[in-house]
Amino acid sequence: SQTIHQWPATLVQPVGSPLSLECTVEGTSNPNLYWYRQAAGRGLQLLFYSVGIGQISSEVPQNLSASRPQDRQFILSSKKLLLSDSGFYLCAWSVTVYNSPLHFGNGTRLTVT
Amino acid sequence: GQQLNQSPQSMFIQEGEDVSMNCTSSSIFNTWLWYKQDPGEGPVLLIALYKAGELTSNGRLTAQFGITRKDSFLNISASIPSDVGIYFCAGRGSSNTGKLIFGQGTTLQVKP
Numbered sequence: 001s002q003t004i005h006q007w008p009a010t011l012v013q014p015v016g017s018p019l020s021l022e023c024t025v026e027g028t029s030n031p032n033l034y035w036y037r038q039a040a041g042r043g044l045q046l047l048f049y050s051v052g053i054g055q056i057s058s059e060v061p062q063n064l065s066a067s068r069p070q071d072r073q074f075i076l077s078s079k080k081l082l083l084s085d086s087g088f089y090l091c092a093w094s095v096t097v098y099n100s101p102l103h104f105g106n107g108t109r110l111t112v113t
Numbered sequence: 114g115q116q117l118n119q120s121p122q123s124m125f126i127q128e129g130e131d132v133s134m135n136c137t138s139s140s141i142f143n144t145w146l147w148y149k150q151d152p153g154e155g156p157v158l159l160i161a162l163y164k165a166g167e168l169t170s171n172g173r174l175t176a177q178f179g180i181t182r183k184d185s186f187l188n189i190s191a192s193i194p195s196d197v198g199i200y201f202c203a204g205r206g207s208s209n210t211g212k213l214i215f216g217q218g219t220t221l222q223v224k225p
Contacts, residue, residue, distance in 0.1 A: 006155075034212075042199065042217055042218045042220075043215065043217045043218065044156075044201070044215040046212060049212060059212075090155050090156075092155075099143060099144040099163055099205060101146050101158050102146075102158075102213060103158065104148075104155030104156050104157070105155050106153075106154050106155045107153070107154065107155050109153070
């Protein structure tokens with residue numbers, strides 16, 4: 001069966017520090033991968049999605065970037081965090097068949113101080 | 114762009130009561146999904162709908178894909194305390210990238 005792992009679960013970082021959140025998927029090949037941000041426990045905002053290695057599409061201009069160095073690995077990064085980057089970050093995957101549902105990881109709670 | 118309106122925003126009900134929530138969109142969707150999110154965790158898929166008019170059940174949960182393809186509802190029968198959480202609808206249009214549009218969520222609280 002397929003599983004998705006996100007880490008760390010929680011993170012407290014000072015303003016101006018770098019960020020690296022990692023997500024890996026097991027049990028499937030060539031998944032679509034997604035990064036979402038959720039503010040205040042409501043509303044999921046799509047940040048990035050990837051349909052293949054090295055292929056990243058950005059949905060919202062911001063202080064963050066994403067990379068997909070391997071087929072089942074998706075990384076969310078920032079060179080310098082802002083206070084507004086605080087939130088709950090969720091990674092998700094889907095098979096590439098059209099209209100397949102997304103499956104989410106357990107998220108990373110990021111607090112920028 | 115595509116938007117989803119989910120209502121109600123929150124509900125506070127007595128255990129054993131039935132619950133209904135719905136989503137409407139400004140454009141046609143080809144897929145409707147319903148998720149539940151527990152505090153501090155990622156959303157979990159409850160029901161997936163792929164055809165207009167489709168009615169699907171998962172235990173005490175029932176969801177329908179509206180005939181106009183612009184709406185969907187989720188019903189929970191005989192609510193129990195573990196039904197507490199945030200319920201999200203999500204829809205997908207004609208794009209083949211799999212991008213979903215999410216509603217703002219319905220927060221459900223159940224009083225024992």
